Amino acid sequence: MEKKHPYDKVYPVSWEQLQRDCRALSWRLVERGPWTGIYAITRGGLVPAAIIARELDIRLIDTVCVSSYDWQAQGMASTLKRPQGDGQGWLLVDDLVDTGRTARLVRDMLPEAHFATVYAKPEGRALVDTYVTEVSQDTWILFPWDSATQFVPPIAKTRE
Numbered sequence: 787m788e789k790k791h792p793y794d795k796v797y798p799v800s801w802e803q804l805q806r807d808c809r810a811l812s813w814r815l816v817e818r819g820p821w822t823g824i825y826a827i828t829r830g831g832l833v834p835a836a837i838i839a840r841e842l843d844i845r846l847i848d849t850v851c852v853s854s855y856d857w858q859a860q861g862m863a864s865t866l867k868r869p870q871g872d873g874q875g876w877l878l879v880d881d882l883v884d885t886g887r888t889a890r891l892v893r894d895m896l897p898e899a900h901f902a903t904v905y906a907k908p909e910g911r912a913l914v915d916t917y918v919t920e921v922s923q924d925t926w927i928l929f930p931w932d933s934a935t936q937f938v939p940p941i942a943k944t945r946e
Contacts, residue, residue: 801930808837809841815838824879826879827850851865851867852888869896879902884910901915907925
């Protein structure tokens with residue numbers, strides 16, 4: 787029997803939408819600063835961190851390297867690179883919080899950082915301080931770096 791993945795819906799995010807959502811997140815964060823710098827959680831947090839760094843005029847960016855996802859499956863989170871300190875004065879950025887597995891790991895590492903994600907799902911939402919958009923737990927967020935534009939046949943042709 788084939789194992790069913792936990793995602794019933796797909797929420798595609800374009801580059802333009804990601805830019806708008808990161809700017810909206812920046813508006814929520816600007817008054818909470820000033821920030822010493824940004825910790826981007828790799829890999830998903832790299833692009834949002836770059837956009838937010840531009841919007842908040844932050845030049846110091848470091849990474850927290852964590853591995854937990856594979857295509858439509860989430861495994862155990864493991865730390866590949868961790869920063870020094872407790873995160874005091876730093877902004878911690880990721881693309882989304884899903885089950886909270888990665889968020890818990892990073893929160894333990896950097897308990898004093900302000901944790902911001904662009905998207906949040908119910909299971910992990912309480913672990914972040916600031917987010918822009920909530921999506922249902924059964925939704926796979928398809929980020930622009932994980933997709934490609936391609937031809938899709940008309941619906942009538944797919945029924946033949």
